[in-house]
Amino acid sequence: MDIFLQQLVNGLSLGGTYALLAIGLAIIYSIMGLINFAHGDLMTLTGYAMIGVVALGLPFPVAILCGLVAATLAAMAMERIAFRPLRGASGASMLLSSLAVSTVLHIAFQVLISARPQALPFPPMFSGAMDLGFARIGNIQAISIVVAVLALIVVNAILYRLPLGIAIRAAAQDFDATRVMGVQANRLISLAFGLSGVLAGIAGVLWIAQRGSVDPALGFNPVIKAFIAVTLGGLGSLQGAVLGGLFLGLLEVFLRAYLPEDTLPYREAVALTLVVFVLLFRPQGFMGKSEAVR
Amino acid sequence: MTKNGLFGALALTTALTSAAGIAAAEDTLKLGYIGGLTGYLAPYDQPSLAGVEVAVDEINKAGGIGGTMPIELIVRDMRSETAQAFVVAQELVDEGIDVLITPCDVDPSIAAGQVAQAAEVPAVTSCASTPTLPGVVGDYMFSNYPADNLQAAVLAQYATEQGYKTAYVLLSPETPYTERLPEYFMVAFEAMGGKILGVTEYSMGQQDFSAEVTKISGLDALPDVIMTAAYEPDFPAFLTQLRNAGIDTPVLGSDGIDSPTTLGLGPIAEGVVFTNAGYADEGSDLAAFYDAFETFHGSAAESAFTATGYDIVKVIAQAVQDAGSTDGPAIRDAWDAVKDVPGATGTITFAGGNRVPLRAVALNKVTGGELDHVGTFVPDAASVPGPDEGDH
CATH class of the missing domain: 3.40.50.2300 (Response regulator)
Incomplete structure (x- = not known):
């Protein structure tokens, strides 16, 4: 078994999850100029919804479905309550609003559910590993990679084939012109949030399967990683978000795998320094448009 | 758990303050509790506080320490942040606490312990287990958990x-x-x-x-x-x-x-x-404590941190009784010499341990x-x- 290929698989699996989150962030950013820091809390919500459904004794696939529905509805509710009243406000105002939503959700999870992590055991099909000869892939890693690829293909199809997707891409280029063409802004933005919610929900399921438990702060770390991925990929570029997510996942895994033990404490610093270097030479990110402000 | 713990603590504080209104102020032991009731320490500090509450209730029902000195428990959440531990420790010391219980981790315990050390208030960490902690803070800092x-x-x-x-x-x-x-x-x-x-x-x-x-x-x-x-x-x-x-x-x-x-x-x-810190075999003291815990809180104990929380109060009560006053230096000296205090997890001895207890694992x-x-x-x-x- 080749350790390098093994770590490559590890990196792709982590990067795929980052990519799912990043593309959700990028969809919202491209339309509204908002970086939604409450995006990660949708993952947490997915987890709690699944725990609730499992506790009711319903089958696991139903729990996953309910988790995704909860994330989708919560994303749309978030838009209605916290972002619609601020439509057209400066990016900073909306950013603060999203941080407020995130904080309110954290506290609500702590007070109403528990400050303590809640275990969420996954069925046996998620555990175990397959030996492919060149690498040993954990079932959950294989599922992560396949689901991430499928989700990205579906999102691509939605964005390039369906009227909704075409409207989203048009709005990303010029929101006012799109409205003049007769697209309803409220409906479009609400659906875009719904789509980002589904993606956050899927990322949440994959994340929790690896983690075994759900706690109130679960979404904080991944949303920061997704933000880095979106910035690396080029703010607002959907393909860039995917590239940024994969790049970051691979970078993190390879640094943890191949830095000498003495320098391991600096792995995060090294990773972020490399990100800074990329941005020094390509301030607009991998796929960003060269003029940063429209 | 969160709700029970917090409301329980509030109700207890209120009840005790009104009781203390009757007795003279120096007849009460003011026990400060700082814990991460939210945040990463919550899985440890919440059960620990719940155990403290059981012991305080048990002692007060018997008339207080030595049958005469009730304990007033004052609880503060430091949100699992070290800086906040320092702030609330200062608050509690200003309120005139006699003994302080600090959170379940070393760094916040050092922060809170230093405040107590300066005020000559004996302090004990609920379950931080680094053996060097009492030495780092000073002669008023004790540890409780198996190191x-x-x-x-x-x-x-x-x-x-x-x-x-x-x-x-x-x-x-x-x-x-x-x-x-x-x-x-x-x-x-x-x-x-x-x-x-x-x-x-x-x-x-x-x-x-x-x-x-x-x-x-x-x-x-x-x-x-x-x-x-x-x-x-x-x-x-x-x-x-x-x-x-x-x-x-x-x-x-x-x-x-x-x-x-x-x-x-x-x-x-x-x-x-x-x-x-302990396993509840049938018929053991720990099993008896878990029963008492369930009677008091209405829910089963989630972990042995409840028992170590209970143990702290038993040790403090012994030290205060031996000292015969709520004077900080006197409690400290008595604490440093307690032997074989019966706790929920077995006997606890501080004598000769440099403020680190000798207890079973x-x-x-x-x-x-x-x-x-x-x-x-x-x-x-x-x-x-x-x-x-x-x-x-």
């Missing part, structure tokens, strides 16, 4: 008895607990003839352990045992990914994973062995979703690594 080097010695002893020859260690340098406990284990395990195949580091809250798991599976030969002091959410994540990669090497952990989350992991946690094994009692040990002094050994 890291004690737990590590028991784990190394167990590993050796199981015939494990090689071990792999996962540690995080971010807190003394997650770094030093595994280091003590390495010292003790090697002293008993074991071999450490490798050590790797993780970040707290890391989530993805695939690189670390691949390092382990890529070793020339798998280790006989893997040891870590990681706790939730890192421990469930590491264990889940280790087992999902098909590695079924036994895993040893410490009291940080004494939490319902570990049992909630299902088959993945099967066979995990970890240390804590229990070994638990996850078996069929339940905890199984491997044994309770007081390791012989020769096998316990010194507080400064193994530091890198």
Whole structure:
């Protein structure tokens, strides 16, 4: 078994999850100029919804479905309550609003559910590993990679084939012109949030399967990683978000795998320094448009 | 749990303050409690506080310490932030507390302990287990929980008895607990003839352990045992990914994973062995305490941290009774000399221990979703690594 290929698989699996989150962030950013820091809390919500459904004794696939529905509805509710009243406000105002939503959700999870992590055991099909000869892939890693690829293909199809997707891409280029063409802004933005919610929900399921438990702060770390991925990929570029997510996942895994033990404490610093270097030479990110402000 | 603990504490404080209104102020022991009731310490400080409440209620129902001095419990949440621990410690000292209980981690306990030290108020950490903590803060700081080097010695002893020859260690340098406990284990395990195949580091809250798991599976030969002091959410994540990669090497952990989350992991946690302060065998004092706990709180105790919380108050009560006053220096001197105080987890002795208690360590094994009692040990002094050994 080749350790390098093994770590490559590890990196792709982590990067795929980052990519799912990043593309959700990028969809919202491209339309509204908002970086939604409450995006990660949708993952947490997915987890709690699944725990609730499992506790009711319903089958696991139903729990996953309910988790995704909860994330989708919560994303749309978030838009209605916290972002619609601020439509057209400066990016900073909306950013603060999203941080407020995130904080309110954290506290609500702590007070109403528990400050303590809640275990969420996954069925046996998620555990175990397959030996492919060149690498040993954990079932959950294989599922992560396949689901991430499928989700990205579906999102691509939605964005390039369906009227909704075409409207989203048009709005990303010029929101006012799109409205003049007769697209309803409220409906479009609400659906875009719904789509980002589904993606956050899927990322949440994959994340929790690896983690075994759900706690109130679960979404904080991944949303920061997704933000880095979106910035690396080029703010607002959907393909860039995917590239940024994969790049970051691979970078993190390879640094943890191949830095000498003495320098391991600096792995995060090294990773972020490399990100800074990329941005020094390509301030607009991998796929960003060269003029940063429209 | 959160609601019960907080409302319980509030109700208790109110009831006690009104009771204290009748008695003269110096007839009450003001006991300050600082804990991370929210945030990463909540899994430990919430049960710890719930245990403190049981002891305070029991003592007050009997008329107070020595039958005459009721305890007034004043609770503050430091939100698992070290700076906040300092702020609320100052608040409590200004309110005139006589004894302070500090959070379940070293750094906030040092912050709060320094405030108490300066005011000559005896302080004790609920469950921070770094053996050097009382020495770092000063002569008014006590610890309560079985120390890291004690737990590590028991784990190394167990590993050796199981015939494990090689071990792999996962540690995080971010807190003394997650770094030093595994280091003590390495010292003790090697002293008993074991071999450490490798050590790797993780970040707290890391989530993805695939690189670390691949390092382990890529070793020339798998280790006989893997040891870590990681706790939730890192421990469930590491264990889940280790087992999902098909590695079924036994895993040893410490009291940080004494939490319902570990049992909630299902088959993945099967066979995990970890240390804590006590196991409730039928008919034991601990089982009796758990019954009393359930009567008081209306819900079963979630972990042995409830019992160690209860024990602190019993030790404080003994020290205050011996001192015969609520005077800080007098309580401190009496505390430093208490012997064989009967607690829920056994007897606790401070005399001759440099403010670190001598008490038993229990070994638990996850078996069929339940905890199984491997044994309770007081390791012989020769096998316990010194507080400064193994530091890198």
